[in-house]
Amino acid sequence: xxxxQLKNVKKSFGAVNVIKGVDLDIRQGExxxxxxxxxxxxxxxxxxxxxxxxxxxxxxxFDGKVVNALPPSERGIAMVFQSYALxxxxxxxxxxxFGMKLAKSSPDEIDKRVRKAADMLxxxxxxxxxxxxxxxxxxxxxxxxxxxxxxPKVFLFDEPxxxxxxxxxxxxxxxxxxxxxxxxxxxxxxxxxDQVEAMTLADRICVLRDGLVEQVGTPxxxxxxxxxxxxxxxxxxxxxxxxxxxxxxxxKAHTIGVRSExxxxxxxxxxxxxxxxxxxxxxxxxxxxxxxxxxxxIIREIGTSRHDIDAKVAIAPVDGKVHRxxxxxxxx
Amino acid sequence: xSAIEPTPSDTPIRNQLVAGRxxxxxxxxxxxxxxxxIVAAWPLARSIWFSLTDASLLHYPEAKFIGLGNYYYSKTxxxxxxxxxxxxxxxxxxxxxxxxxxxxxxxxLVSVLLETLLGMAVAxxxxxxxxxxxxxxxxxxxxxxxxxxxxxxxxxxxxxxQLGIINDLLLRMHVISEKIAWAADANYSMIAIVAxxxxxxxxxxxxxxxxxxxxxxxxVYEAASIDGVHxxxxxxxxxxxxxxxxxxxxxxxxxxxxxxxxxxxxxxxxNSSQTKTMSVISRENMFDFDKLGYGSAESTLLxxxxxxxxxxxxxxxxxxxxxxxx
Numbered sequence: 331x332x333x334x335q336l337k338n339v340k341k342s343f344g345a346v347n348v349i350k351g352v353d354l355d356i357r358q359g360e361x362x363x364x365x366x367x368x369x370x371x372x373x374x375x376x377x378x379x380x381x382x383x384x385x386x387x388x389x390x391x392f393d394g395k396v397v398n399a400l401p402p403s404e405r406g407i408a409m410v411f412q413s414y415a416l417x418x419x420x421x422x423x424x425x426x427x428f429g430m431k432l433a434k435s436s437p438d439e440i441d442k443r444v445r446k447a448a449d450m451l452x453x454x455x456x457x458x459x460x461x462x463x464x465x466x467x468x469x470x471x472x473x474x475x476x477x478x479x480x481x482p483k484v485f486l487f488d489e490p491x492x493x494x495x496x497x498x499x500x501x502x503x504x505x506x507x508x509x510x511x512x513x514x515x516x517x518x519x520x521x522x523x524d525q526v527e528a529m530t531l532a533d534r535i536c537v538l539r540d541g542l543v544e545q546v547g548t549p550x551x552x553x554x555x556x557x558x559x560x561x562x563x564x565x566x567x568x569x570x571x572x573x574x575x576x577x578x579x580x581x582k583a584h585t586i587g588v589r590s591e592x593x594x595x596x597x598x599x600x601x602x603x604x605x606x607x608x609x610x611x612x613x614x615x616x617x618x619x620x621x622x623x624x625x626x627x628i629i630r631e632i633g634t635s636r637h638d639i640d641a642k643v644a645i646a647p648v649d650g651k652v653h654r655x656x657x658x659x660x661x662x
Numbered sequence: 663x664s665a666i667e668p669t670p671s672d673t674p675i676r677n678q679l680v681a682g683r684x685x686x687x688x689x690x691x692x693x694x695x696x697x698x699x700i701v702a703a704w705p706l707a708r709s710i711w712f713s714l715t716d717a718s719l720l721h722y723p724e725a726k727f728i729g730l731g732n733y734y735y736s737k738t739x740x741x742x743x744x745x746x747x748x749x750x751x752x753x754x755x756x757x758x759x760x761x762x763x764x765x766x767x768x769x770x771l772v773s774v775l776l777e778t779l780l781g782m783a784v785a786x787x788x789x790x791x792x793x794x795x796x797x798x799x800x801x802x803x804x805x806x807x808x809x810x811x812x813x814x815x816x817x818x819x820x821x822x823x824q825l826g827i828i829n830d831l832l833l834r835m836h837v838i839s840e841k842i843a844w845a846a847d848a849n850y851s852m853i854a855i856v857a858x859x860x861x862x863x864x865x866x867x868x869x870x871x872x873x874x875x876x877x878x879x880x881x882v883y884e885a886a887s888i889d890g891v892h893x894x895x896x897x898x899x900x901x902x903x904x905x906x907x908x909x910x911x912x913x914x915x916x917x918x919x920x921x922x923x924x925x926x927x928x929x930x931x932x933n934s935s936q937t938k939t940m941s942v943i944s945r946e947n948m949f950d951f952d953k954l955g956y957g958s959a960e961s962t963l964l965x966x967x968x969x970x971x972x973x974x975x976x977x978x979x980x981x982x983x984x985x986x987x988x
Contacts, residue, residue, distance in 0.1 A: 415881035
C-alpha cells in the first residue's frame with residue numbers, strides 16, 4: 331500500500347561507492363525485482379529501502395513522505411532474509427508473534443493473525459517447533475509467515491530462495507507469486523541474482539550493474555527490447571548470442587545480438603559453420619555452432635536435433651529478430 | 663525367492679570395518695587416557711587413600727589405615743570419678759575447616775558473579791565495531807596472561823597500607839580518611855582478594871562470552887530491528903538466550919577455578935583466617951603441620967564440594983556439553 335520513490339540515492343561504505351545515484355519509482359501493489367550480478371548493489375539498495383543501512387545522499391520516500399531518517403520498524407515494512415533470520419530459541423509461533431507482542435497487540439489478535447498466516451503457508455502443524463527442527467523450505471515459509479503477520483505496506487525479499495534446492499526453489503517461487511496475488515495491495519521488492527526468478531515473479535524488473543540502474547521494465551520489455559548489451563546478455567537463458575565485426579557490419583551495427591530461439595539452420599546462404607556440441611534437454615536441444623565468431627553460437631530447436639556433432643551446417647538469424655547495438659553498447 | 667537376501671560374507675566384512683575403527687579409536691585415545699591416569703586419577707586416588715590413614719610427610723609409606731578417623735571420630739573418656747567427657751575430632755567438626763569452606767564459597771559466588779557481569783559488559787563492548795578493536799582485544803587479555811604469583815605480589819604492593827598507590831589515590835580523592843591495610847585488615851582482606859581475582863579473570867570471561875556473541879548471526883539482529891525491538895529488549899530476549907550455552911560453560915570453568923583458589927590467597931593474604939580457603943587450609947595441614955592424612959581428608963572434601971556444586975549447576979542450568987543448553 332505504498333508508492334516508493336528513490337531520488338538520486340547514493341550509498342558509500344567508507345571510500346567505496348556501492349550505489350551511485352539511483353532514481354526509481356515503485357508503484358503501489360507492484361512486484362518489483364532487483365536483479366543483477368553479484369556485487370551490483372541490489373541487496374544494498376534493498377537494505378536502504380528497509381532502513382538497515384543509512385542513505386548517504388538522495389531521498390527515499392514512501393507515498394511522498396521522506397523516510398530517510400525513519401527506523402526500519404516505523405516504515406511499515408517486513409523483510410524475508412536469505413538466511414531466514416529466524417530467532418533460533420523461539421518456536422515458530424513465537425517467531426511469528428514476536429513483533430506483534432512487542433507492539434502490545436491483544437493476544438487474541440496475535441493468535442488470529444499468526445494462525446491465518448500459518449494456514450496460508452501450510453505451516454500450521456509446525457507452530458510448536460523450533461527453527462532447527464524444520465527443513466530449509468519450512469524455515470523460509472516461517473520467515474515469510476513472520477513477515478505476513480506484520481501486515482506490512484511493503485514486503486522485502488532478499489534472495490529468499492537461494493538457500494533452497496532446485497525443486498523447492500520452484501515450489502516456493504510459486505508460493506511467493508500466489509502470496510503476491512493474495513496480498514494485492516502490498517508493494518513487494520524482491521532481490522535476486524537469478525534472472526529466471528526475476529522473469530517469472532516480477533511485474534517490473536530493475537536491472538542493476540555497478541550501483542547504477544541499467545534498465546527498468548516488464549520482463550517481456552527487457553527480453554524483447556533490451557536497452558543495452560548488458561541487459562541483453564543478462565536477461566534470458568541461454569545467453570543471447572553476440573556478434574561483432576563482419577557479422578555486425580552487415581546490419582550496420584557495432585554489435586548484434588540474436589537469441590538462441592531466433593537462430594535457425596538454413597539450407598542455403600547464412601553463416602557456414604560446424605556443430606561442436608549439443609545439449610539435449612528433451613523438450614529442446616541447444617546446438618553449439620562454431621561460425622568463427624568470438625563464442626560458439628547457441629541455437630535452440632524444439633525436440634531433438636537433426637544435426638549431429640561435427641556436421642557442417644549453415645545458420646542465420648530470423649528476420650526482424652536481430653538486436654543492434656552501437657559502440658557504447660546502447661541499443662539502436 | 664525374495665530379491666534382497668543378505669549374502670553370507672556381508673556381516674563379517676562389516677564387522678571387520680567396525681573393528682578396525684574401534685582399534686584406531688583406542689590407539690588415538692590411549693596416550694590421553696594414560697596421561698590422565700598418571701596426572702589426575704592416580705593422585706586423586708592416592709589423596710583419597712591418604713585421607714583414610716594417619717600418614718605424615720616423613721612416614722607416609724608406613725601410614726596405617728584408620729578408616730574415616732580423619733573426617734570424624736569421637737572418643738569417650740571415663741574419669742576416675744565416674745564422669746565422662748566426649749571429645750570429637752576430625753575435619754567435619756573442625757571450626758577452621760568450616761570457616762575455610764564458608765570463605766571459599768563466599769569468594770566463589772561473589773567473584774564469579776562479578777566476573778560474569780563485568781565480563782559480559784566488556785564482551786558486549788568488544789563485540790561492537792570500532793577502530794582498533796583488535797588491539798583492545800589483545801590488551802584486555804594482559805591481566806589474564808600475567809602469572810598469578812606476579813600479579814598477587816604486584817597488587818600486594820599497590821594495596822600496601824603505608825606505601826601502596828591505592829591508599830594514596832583514595833586519600834587524595836577523599837574517599838577514605840586514613841590509610842587502610844587492605845590485605846591485612848580482617849574487614850577488607852576478602853574484598854581485596856575478590857577485587858584482584860576479578861581484575862585478573864574478567865578478560866577470560868569476556869573472551870569466552872565474546873566467542874558466544876560472535877556465534878549469534880547478525881541477521882537475527884536485523885530481523886529484530888525490523889520487528890522494532892528496543893535495544894535493551896534485544897539483549898534480554900535475543901542476545902542472552904542465544905549466548906546462554908557459552909555463558910553457562912564459562913561460569914562452570916570459573917566456578918571450578920574459583921572454588922579451588924590457592925595462589926592468590928596464599929600470596930596476597932597469608933595466614934588470614936578471613937580469606938583462608940579450602941585449598942589453603944588443606945595445604946597448611948599437609949605441609950606446615952605435617953598432617954598429611956588430615957590435609958588429604960580436606961582435599962577429598964574439597965573434591966566432593968566441587969563435584970556437588972558443578973553437578974547442581976549443570977542440573978539447574980540444564981547444560982549439556984553436546985549441544986549447549988537443551
